[in-house]
Amino acid sequence: MLHELLLALLGYTGDLIIDEREHYNSLGLDNLLVDAPISGEPTFKLASDISFLEPSERDLIQRIIVLGFYYRELDRFATKSRNLSWIRSGNESSLANSTESSKDKIENPSVYRRAIANGIVEILSIYRSAVLHVEQKLLSEMVPILAIVTQGLDKFFVLFPPLHQLIREIERDDIRGGQLLNLLHKRCHCGVPELQTCIQRLLWHGHQVMYNQLASWMVYGLLQDKHGEFFIRRQDDRETNQGSSVQDMSEKLGRLSTDESLTDWHLGFHIYLGKQKCAKKTITMKEEFFEKLEEDASQEDETNKQNYLDSNQKTSDS
Structure with missing residues (x-):
């Protein structure tokens, strides 16, 4: 027993x-x-x-x-x-039957x-x-x-x-x-x-x-995610069409950087937060991110300009 x-x-x-x-x-x-x-x-x-x-x-x-x-x-x-x-190398694509059975x-x-x-x-x-x-x-x-x-x-x-x-x-x-x-x-x-x-x-x-x-x-810079589980995904994998938003972000990136390759790189990926209901939230977060970059850049320009004027004023006074 x-x-x-x-x-x-x-x-x-x-x-x-x-x-x-x-x-x-x-x-x-x-x-x-x-x-x-x-x-x-x-x-x-x-x-x-x-x-x-x-x-x-x-x-x-x-x-x-x-x-x-x-x-x-x-x-x-x-x-x-x-x-x-389910793991198969690229050279084993001819084994269709075994692949189907594994699926x-x-x-x-x-x-x-x-x-x-x-x-x-x-x-x-x-x-x-x-x-x-x-x-x-x-x-x-x-x-x-x-x-x-x-x-x-x-x-x-x-x-x-x-x-x-x-x-x-x-x-x-x-x-x-x-x-x-x-x-x-x-x-x-x-x-x-x-x-x-x-x-x-x-x-x-x-x-x-x-x-x-x-x-x-x-x-x-490698995206190791064969099964779509990582929160960063390629732009081609989007579930919804966001053409206008992508164009807006492209213009914002163009104003922030003169490197076209860097712009293309950022536009090739997106942050995935969930199902379709989270797609708008993803775009909103991106827009807020770029707006914050623009705001920081403008503030930095104003600060540099003010510092330049102050230094010239001190030079003239001396």
Whole structure:
């Protein structure tokens, strides 16, 4: 029974501890597919025909095996998000069939989700080590008791439910890019130190992607964003036609700089803040930016002119 329990804690069900989705599956699948959606409610249950357990023991085991369900769902999310089958080099364009199959497996790949999945893998590795430690303690005891399992995995009862809710929201709403970082930042504000540390670690992984994209853009002028997740995008990727606004900005840039190549460079990219409803806000921010540049330039000219007049006045007085 204890070995069945330990296996269930790692996501493997059997005859004593079953998965209701597999049990009632008319197709008779033994394991869930990786691409199956994340379950909302725990589906790991004790078999109804077990009669040698007391009601209190059944309740305690039922509470413990929920961790196995959360572990399996988190592991499935990490496996799906870390799948690199969508990566293809330019010389492999002839492999059309493999490319189409990879698109079927991952419709919308995301480097930010992959980074978050790497953080989840770290957490799951700590959990597996805790399960192994529990097994060692159970084998060393003369009379194994369930309290050892509860004590050894106590902190994961606090961590796994919010993490499961997090990945379910990410998958349901197709959250990626900056929205994913905003979601993690929002979840960091909680009253549980262990959970806060865990979410901050996930946020750290997401920030690594953003910092690498920023460094590539600011230092080398390269836009490393194959999946449209970075907040700087090419002008050709705009969802709305803003021809007049682009022309106005071109005139403003022309007054600020005599370098035509610099003007073309700035007009080739834009700041993306969200969906179509944010397009006008993006243009407004750009216009305000150029107006501020013009205002600063005019103030600087007036200051230089005043300083020149003051210096001439002092020279004439002397």
